[in-house]
Amino acid sequence: MSERDGTILVTGATGSTGSALVRELVARGAPVTAMVRGTSSTAPQGAATVVADFDDAASLAAALRGVRAAYLVTPSSERAQEQQERFVEVAAAQGVEHLVVLSQYASVEDSPVRFLRYHAAVERRVRELGVGHTFLRPNLYFQGLLAFADMIREQGRFMAPIGDARVSAVDVRDIAAVAAVVLTEPGHVGRSYEITGPTAVTHEEIATAIGAATGRPVEFLDVPPEAFAAALRGVLPDWQVDGLLEDYAHYARGEAARVFPSVAEVTGTPARDVATFARDHAAAFGG
Numbered sequence: 001m002s003e004r005d006g007t008i009l010v011t012g013a014t015g016s017t018g019s020a021l022v023r024e025l026v027a028r029g030a031p032v033t034a035m036v037r038g039t040s041s042t043a044p045q046g047a048a049t050v051v052a053d054f055d056d057a058a059s060l061a062a063a064l065r066g067v068r069a070a071y072l073v074t075p076s077s078e079r080a081q082e083q084q085e086r087f088v089e090v091a092a093a094q095g096v097e098h099l100v101v102l103s104q105y106a107s108v109e110d111s112p113v114r115f116l117r118y119h120a121a122v123e124r125r126v127r128e129l130g131v132g133h134t135f136l137r138p139n140l141y142f143q144g145l146l147a148f149a150d151m152i153r154e155q156g157r158f159m160a161p162i163g164d165a166r167v168s169a170v171d172v173r174d175i176a177a178v179a180a181v182v183l184t185e186p187g188h189v190g191r192s193y194e195i196t197g198p199t200a201v202t203h204e205e206i207a208t209a210i211g212a213a214t215g216r217p218v219e220f221l222d223v224p225p226e227a228f229a230a231a232l233r234g235v236l237p238d239w240q241v242d243g244l245l246e247d248y249a250h251y252a253r254g255e256a257a258r259v260f261p262s263v264a265e266v267t268g269t270p271a272r273d274v275a276t277f278a279r280d281h282a283a284a285f286g287g
């Protein structure tokens with residue numbers, strides 16, 4: 001017997017979706033263990049913690065012993081596929097019944113977008129191993145705009161190479177809400193959910209919503225990919241900058257505009273819209 005028998009293990013528990021998911025599971029009274037990298041990492045309150053690292057298979061095996069279900073998310077890096085496949089293989093060996101994998105909207109293995117290729121490859125590995133699974137495939141996170149919060153506060157603008165394309169962007173809290181239901185209620189094994197907001201919005205509309213929420217005008221600048229890349233080089237690893245350019249080219253082609261009803265269908269509550277996101281984060285944007 002392990003002290004974690006029957007628990008739900010949440011990886012990325014200090015990150016954006018994982019921390020929101022731990023809060024949801026704690027609120028539901030579900031047995032939850034937050035996987036963190038170091039003993040000093042702060043996991044959301046009310047959860048047990050276990051220390052493990054995606055680069056250390058032995059630590060993953062110890063963390064997964066006795067676990068019933070697990071939520072898998074890693075940062076999007078050059079090593080994400082390798083790290084996620086390692087986790088999946090260890091989870092299969094430990095007899096985990098249900099893996100809930102954070103993938104991405106429109107993931108396919110022949111995509112021109114590297115993020116979509118690696119997520120699709122991980123999904124394939126999960127299927128090959130025959131582990132019970134649910135794939136969560138969210139579109140662009142509204143919370144990604146928080147990376148521009150300083151710029152919006154200080155200069156009243158933000159930028160992206162996306163033109164006037166619509167994207168059915170989604171609030172991270174809704175991804176966590178879907179994950180919490182999928183992990184605690186029956187009927188979701190073997191399913192894939194594209195997770196989107198309630199409408200597809202342009203970045204101009206996002207700027208207007210943030211302006212309305214903060215009471216200060218916000219301008220959206222459509223910039224060429226080269227200018228966007230130049231602003232990010234040195235801040236993010238090159239692999240990720242190039243991946244973001246591929247991602248924005250995919251958005252700009254209008255390939256991420258479809259709206260799916262999964263948030264409302266799975267959770268019983270409509271997905272949050274851009275106005276709600278902007279209102280709830282108005283302080284960060286200078287409101």
Ligand SMILES: NC(=O)c1ccc[n+]([C@@H]2O[C@H](COP(=O)([O-])OP(=O)(O)OC[C@H]3O[C@@H](n4cnc5c(N)ncnc54)[C@H](OP(=O)(O)O)[C@@H]3O)[C@@H](O)[C@H]2O)c1
Nearest residue numbers: 012013014015016017037053054075076104138139140141
């Ligand atoms: N951003 C978007 O618009 C978007 C859209 C769709 C899908 N996605 C997908 O979402 C995923 C990122 O999700 P997220 O935003 O929830 O993650 P996140 O906020 O980047 O958090 C990453 C988590 O992973 C942990 N971590 C990092 N390296 C680790 C290691 N070696 N061992 C164990 N834990 C480690 C971090 O812990 P520390 O606190 O220790 O660093 C953190 O808790 C990516 O796969 C991306 O492709 C993103």
